[in-house]
Amino acid sequence: MFRHLNKDSLKNNHITxxxxxxxxxxxxxxxxxxxxxVLSNQIANADKVSLETVINDTIYxxxxxxEAKKTTRKTKKSILYWKKxxxxxxxxxxxxxxxxxxxxxxxxTSEIVGNFNPKVYKxxxxxxxxxxxxxLNALSPCNLIKHLPKFPDLSERIIIEGEIELxxxxxxxxxxxxxxxxxxxxxxIVIGWSLYKINLxxxxxxxxxxxxxxxxxxxxxxxxxxxxxxxxxxxxxxxxTLKEYATCTLEFGYHNxxxxxxxxxxxxxxxxxxxxxxxxxxxxxxxNNLIHQKEKPNxxxxxxxxxxxxxxxxERLIEDELxxxxxxxxxxxxxxxxxxxxxxxxxxxxxxxxxxxxxxxxPAMDLFGNRVDKEGKSYDKRGRQVDIRxxxxxxxxxxxxxxxxxxxTKDLGEEIVKSYKKNNVIMSTHIVSFTIFCILKKQNADMxxxxxxxxxxxxxxxxxxxxYHALHxxxxxxxxxxxxxxxxxxxDLQNAPVERILDDAINxxxxxxxxxxxxxxxDRLYPSDPKLLxxxxxxxLGYDLEKExx
Amino acid sequence: xxxxxxxxxxxxxxxxxxxxxxxxxxxxRTYLWxxxxxxxxxxxxxxxxxxxxxxxxxxxxxxxSLDMREVVQRSEIxxxxxxxxxxxxxxxxxxxxxxxxxxxxSACKGIDLQKCCTMxxxxxxxxxxxxxxxxxxxxxxxxxxxxxxxxxxLASKYHEVIHKGMxxxxxxxYRIYGSEDIDGVELGGVVKNxxxxxxGMSDGKGFGVNTxxxxxxxxxxxxxxxxxxxxANPLTFTGLAGLGDLLVTCSSMQSRNYRLGYYMxxxxxxxxxxxxxxxxxxxxxxxxxxxxxxxxxKLETPIMDGIYKILYEQHSISDITASLxxxxxxxxxxxxxxxxxxx
Numbered sequence: 099m100f101r102h103l104n105k106d107s108l109k110n111n112h113i114t115x116x117x118x119x120x121x122x123x124x125x126x127x128x129x130x131x132x133x134x135x136v137l138s139n140q141i142a143n144a145d146k147v148s149l150e151t152v153i154n155d156t157i158y159x160x161x162x163x164x165e166a167k168k169t170t171r172k173t174k175k176s177i178l179y180w181k182k183x184x185x186x187x188x189x190x191x192x193x194x195x196x197x198x199x200x201x202x203x204x205x206x207t208s209e210i211v212g213n214f215n216p217k218v219y220k221x222x223x224x225x226x227x228x229x230x231x232x233x234l235n236a237l238s239p240c241n242l243i244k245h246l247p248k249f250p251d252l253s254e255r256i257i258i259e260g261e262i263e264l265x266x267x268x269x270x271x272x273x274x275x276x277x278x279x280x281x282x283x284x285x286x287i288v289i290g291w292s293l294y295k296i297n298l299x300x301x302x303x304x305x306x307x308x309x310x311x312x313x314x315x316x317x318x319x320x321x322x323x324x325x326x327x328x329x330x331x332x333x334x335x336x337x338x339t340l341k342e343y344a345t346c347t348l349e350f351g352y353h354n355x356x357x358x359x360x361x362x363x364x365x366x367x368x369x370x371x372x373x374x375x376x377x378x379x380x381x382x383x384x385x386n387n388l389i390h391q392k393e394k395p396n397x398x399x400x401x402x403x404x405x406x407x408x409x410x411x412x413e414r415l416i417e418d419e420l421x422x423x424x425x426x427x428x429x430x431x432x433x434x435x436x437x438x439x440x441x442x443x444x445x446x447x448x449x450x451x452x453x454x455x456x457x458x459x460x461p462a463m464d465l466f467g468n469r470v471d472k473e474g475k476s477y478d479k480r481g482r483q484v485d486i487r488x489x490x491x492x493x494x495x496x497x498x499x500x501x502x503x504x505x506x507t508k509d510l511g512e513e514i515v516k517s518y519k520k521n522n523v524i525m526s527t528h529i530v531s532f533t534i535f536c537i538l539k540k541q542n543a544d545m546x547x548x549x550x551x552x553x554x555x556x557x558x559x560x561x562x563x564x565x566y567h568a569l570h571x572x573x574x575x576x577x578x579x580x581x582x583x584x585x586x587x588x589x590d591l592q593n594a595p596v597e598r599i600l601d602d603a604i605n606x607x608x609x610x611x612x613x614x615x616x617x618x619x620x621d622r623l624y625p626s627d628p629k630l631l632x633x634x635x636x637x638x639l640g641y642d643l644e645k646e647x648x
Numbered sequence: 649x650x651x652x653x654x655x656x657x658x659x660x661x662x663x664x665x666x667x668x669x670x671x672x673x674x675x676x677r678t679y680l681w682x683x684x685x686x687x688x689x690x691x692x693x694x695x696x697x698x699x700x701x702x703x704x705x706x707x708x709x710x711x712x713s714l715d716m717r718e719v720v721q722r723s724e725i726x727x728x729x730x731x732x733x734x735x736x737x738x739x740x741x742x743x744x745x746x747x748x749x750x751x752x753x754s755a756c757k758g759i760d761l762q763k764c765c766t767m768x769x770x771x772x773x774x775x776x777x778x779x780x781x782x783x784x785x786x787x788x789x790x791x792x793x794x795x796x797x798x799x800x801x802l803a804s805k806y807h808e809v810i811h812k813g814m815x816x817x818x819x820x821x822y823r824i825y826g827s828e829d830i831d832g833v834e835l836g837g838v839v840k841n842x843x844x845x846x847x848g849m850s851d852g853k854g855f856g857v858n859t860x861x862x863x864x865x866x867x868x869x870x871x872x873x874x875x876x877x878x879x880a881n882p883l884t885f886t887g888l889a890g891l892g893d894l895l896v897t898c899s900s901m902q903s904r905n906y907r908l909g910y911y912m913x914x915x916x917x918x919x920x921x922x923x924x925x926x927x928x929x930x931x932x933x934x935x936x937x938x939x940x941x942x943x944x945x946k947l948e949t950p951i952m953d954g955i956y957k958i959l960y961e962q963h964s965i966s967d968i969t970a971s972l973x974x975x976x977x978x979x980x981x982x983x984x985x986x987x988x989x990x991x
Contacts, residue, residue: 466748466778468776478743478775478776479772479773479774480740480743480773480774482743482744482776484747484748484776485747485748486748487748488747488748488749489748489749489778491748491749492749493650493651493652494650494651499808501806501807501808502779502806502807502808505778505805505806506778508805509778509805
């Protein structure tokens with residue numbers, strides 16, 4: 099059953115990470131295991147792809163990456179290292195090649211491997227939100243005096259809902275793999291905090307290396323169980339090491355978190371095409387668990403949607419989406435997330451405006467996309483129990499089959515996408531943006547998208563009545579869809595009049611975004627920033643609502 | 649002995665019986681599950697299924713069965729050859745016994761009326777199976793039973809399904825080609841039924857081979873437009889499951905859809921024609937479903953639309969032919985298809 103987290107359930111929560119964090123002795127074993135597995139795989143495949151080719155490929159990708167960077171002393175030194183390695187390779191024997199390969203895998207593993215510091219975790223989960231709240235409140239001395247000692251509480255702002263009891267039960271009978279949607283770099287913080295609040299142990303997760311270069315978060319990232327994922331490293335050997343690391347931690351029973359979107363949604367839309375690389379590591383881990391007859395071999399995949407009224411990095415993300423060249427600019431190190439002032443504004447907005455962030459825990463599934471109950475039993479779509487071990491068996495024996503397992507993961511990805519769609523929590527900014535942008539599209543049907551985004555259409559304003567009317571139609575249809583379980587909606591909007599929904603959206607846009615998104619003057623509405631409208635509108639794509647706008 | 653010792657065919661119609669014959673001939677221990685007790689007795693006692701495969705002698709090793717549990721539980725590969733109308737119900741029944749290591753292959757060239765989805769989707773919804781495939785191609789039962797050389801495509805996203813299916817089904821008379829494009833192979837089989845109705849009408853009206861060539865080639869075009877929106881690879885439609893199947897069904901009285909069109913062109917109503925044929929023409933339902941789908945997706949499918957109007961809106965064949973021929977002149981391969989491919 100879906101459950102809304104109430105304040106009582108937040109009381110008496112305690113850290114249950116004992117036995118769940120990456121223990122030092124496990125860490126060493128994981129590292130050893132990763133190195134040994136990747137090396138053995140490479141040696142076993144040497145008849146197809148020689149070790150020399152693998153090393154050469156790794157050197158090539160490393161140099162290409164470094165040469166594309168700004169020339170600094172550090173990059174020069176690194177390039178020199180790879181050049182020397184190349185020379186060493188030319189004169190190397192097979193044994194020497196194995197040695198080089200081991201060095202490379204060890205290097206990658208030590209770079210990837212995460213850390214966990216319970217003290218930092220406790221601080222980050224417990225003290226940091228209160229400190230942030232206090233700091234924000236203290237902006238106004240009057241407020242400080244007026245509200246002390248009652249601090250604003252993030253738990254009133256971050257709404258955790260959905261299958262909370264289910265995942266609390268499942269973590270006892272297997273290993274959880276949390277797969278959230280990804281909109282903002284705030285996501286890691288929001289999820290980390292939410293997991294703590296619902297009494298779940300910390301999850302191991304792969305965080306983009308850019309987060310480790312961010313002054314604000316690097317310390318916490320390094321100590322909260324995050325391991326580094328450097329997406330600029332494209333060598334097959336690196337990717338294999340990364341996947342093997344995830345596989346090993348899963349086999350050791352550590353709950354993992356993957357962002358299957360791979361990166362923050364640039365367009366603001368829900369993830370459609372998932373990057374299944376890391377998620378794919380769960381299948382070999384499951385098979386290994388079965389082969390080793392582990393007591394709790396099962397993994398439970400838990401999709402989770404995050405919905406923000408306003409998104410911290412929206413302006414930069416949509417710009418990036420719209421720039422054709424920007425799409426290759428995979429990692430942005432200078433977006434709003436690296437600007438303390440913007441984070442500050444964002445959090446201030448969150449607290450000041452009754453703004454909310456929804457963390458919706460979706461129904462859990464097994465690795466094959468079947469629904470699971472709280473005991474971890476799987477069921478088909480007609481509610482019949484399924485013995486999932488059969489999926490990896492042939493003639494009563496467990497069989498490894500890479501193609502089959504890749505396809506299972508693809509099928510799982512499709513189920514995750516469906517779950518995101520059903521559990522997408524729609525908020526006022528999405529509804530208003532969707533409605534207005536659809537009106538603009540209809541009124542300027544002869545313009546292509548980029549033309550419309552550049553000009554905002556022929557008319558610079560819309561009659562308010564027209565917007566209210568369209569909002570009303572969209573809301574009616576949305577309510578129907580919510581009742582049919584096709585999506586979810588901010589609870590405050592269910593019975594809200596359209597006038598209030600519009601006000602709410604305008605207030606949120608005004609209070610956070612530097613650019614005016616929409617403005618009201620008398621009985622006219624001025625859509626001033628089509629790009630941001632488009633960004634927030636995208637959250638409602640795929641529900642066949644466009645036809646509702648006349 | 650392994651967990652499974654047999655293969656199974658679900659459905660004792662003409663195609664199901666023919667596949668069972670092929671499987672048994674190959675040396676597989678072959679179950680044929682069917683509901684009709686008379687046919688069950690007939691196959692058991694005289695190795696014939698007169699209603700569907702006429703006087704052909706079926707392979708004596710076929711094990712007819714009325715027991716779904718036994719059939720499913722003993723078979724690693726299960727081929728489902730049930731008409732689309734009852735496919736979901738039978739799939740659900742199978743789902744009570746199917747396990748995750750089994751392979752299910754749909755041999756039905758229809759589309760689900762209830763949800764406008766393909767038969768492989770129905771198998772996914774009604775059972776726990778993941779390893780699902782589709783068998784399709786230019787396969788007239790009568791010719792296959794006579795041992796004439798023929799071929800089909802077995803499509804699945806799982807290579808295990810393709811390889812095991814090939815090993816189990818293929819024979820010196822019957823080649824199996826593999827494909828990963830399950831949507832294309834399945835859609836090809838569905839859309840060609842509609843075009844076959846049109847081809848039957850064309851022949852029934854006494855038009856010549858020029859007209860038929862026009863229908864077939866423009867039919868492939870429509871197949872492409874619809875298929876792409878389902879995620880199919882348009883190249884698939886140039887193969888056995890597209891063009892190959894279309895050529896056969898558009899020129900043979902053995903094709904039920906072709907016969908339906910032919911009889912209607914001779915002045916019979918759809919109801920009468922179907923009654924006289926005494927068997928299911930998958931193109932009838934497919935037309936209704938794909939017409940709605942095409943309208944919803946705003947696809948340009950004039951032949952399908954025309955057939956819909958003849959079958960369901962009582963338009964005359966002559967009027968529809970005239971309206972199709974009166975359409976504006978255009979490029980053969982127009983931009984819409986390219987745009988769909990690009991999307």
